[in-house]
Amino acid sequence: MARPAAPAEHDEAAEVVPAGKSKKKLFIIIGALVVLLGGGGAAAWFFSQPDDSPREAEEKLQKAPVYLALETFTVNLQDSEQYMQVDITLQVPDQAQVDAIKLHMPRVRSRLLTLLSSRHADELVSAADKLKLAQEIQAQVVQPFDPKGKPQQVDDVLFTSFVIQ
Known part of the structure; x- marks a missing residue:
């Protein structure tokens, strides 16, 4: 009966190792999402800015x-x-x-x-x-x-x- 206990311990160790690898993948995925969202937000801000300064825009409206x-x-x-x-x-x-x-x-x-x-x-x-x-x-x-x-x-x-x- 000692034999069946040994494979169970081995299975727990096997489960722990993939859990560590999945956390590493999870951190990589989260990091990639943060970079993509940050880049998308920066691009949206950049493209939403008017070409002219507010002063030039006012002058165009006044003219x-x-x-x-x-x-x-x-x-x-x-x-x-x-x-x-x-x-x-x-x-x-x-x-x-x-x-x-x-x-x-x-x-x-x-x-x-x-x-x-x-x-x-x-x-x-x-x-x-x-x-x-x-x-x-x-x-x-x-x-x-x-x-x-x-x-x-x-x-x-x-x-x-x-x-x-």
């Missing part, structure tokens, strides 16, 4: 143009039976300027109608003439609406339609 389309102007030109029909769009730096101009739109339209109706047809023929008119329109719009108010900001005046008949 986005804001446009305000004015209603069509139709005016009789000086000393002729011709008239001009023009669509004007203003480029302004921000929505606050759009709101300020819209608030005083009757005053803006009055200024521009006076300016446009004071022109002669032969003063509006060339591209240079139209550029000069755009600058004069800009000068009229940026004038303060209130005597003690500050001027509006208008970056550009764009003609979207320009007809003289």
Whole structure:
């Protein structure tokens, strides 16, 4: 009977040795998982970062143009039976300027109608003439609406339609 006891002791020793090897494999697998998860997390963080710094992103947002389309102007030109029909769009730096101009739109339209109706047809023929008119329109719009108010900001005046008949 001593013989059967010996193989049982041998089986316990055999079971202990593979358990040690399986712990080694378990540590290797856990270590590999930690490395993979850490690498995946690092890659996700790296690729989720914006290309620009926050300051550059803000500058890009601030530089986005804001446009305000004015209603069509139709005016009789000086000393002729011709008239001009023009669509004007203003480029302004921000929505606050759009709101300020819209608030005083009757005053803006009055200024521009006076300016446009004071022109002669032969003063509006060339591209240079139209550029000069755009600058004069800009000068009229940026004038303060209130005597003690500050001027509006208008970056550009764009003609979207320009007809003289």
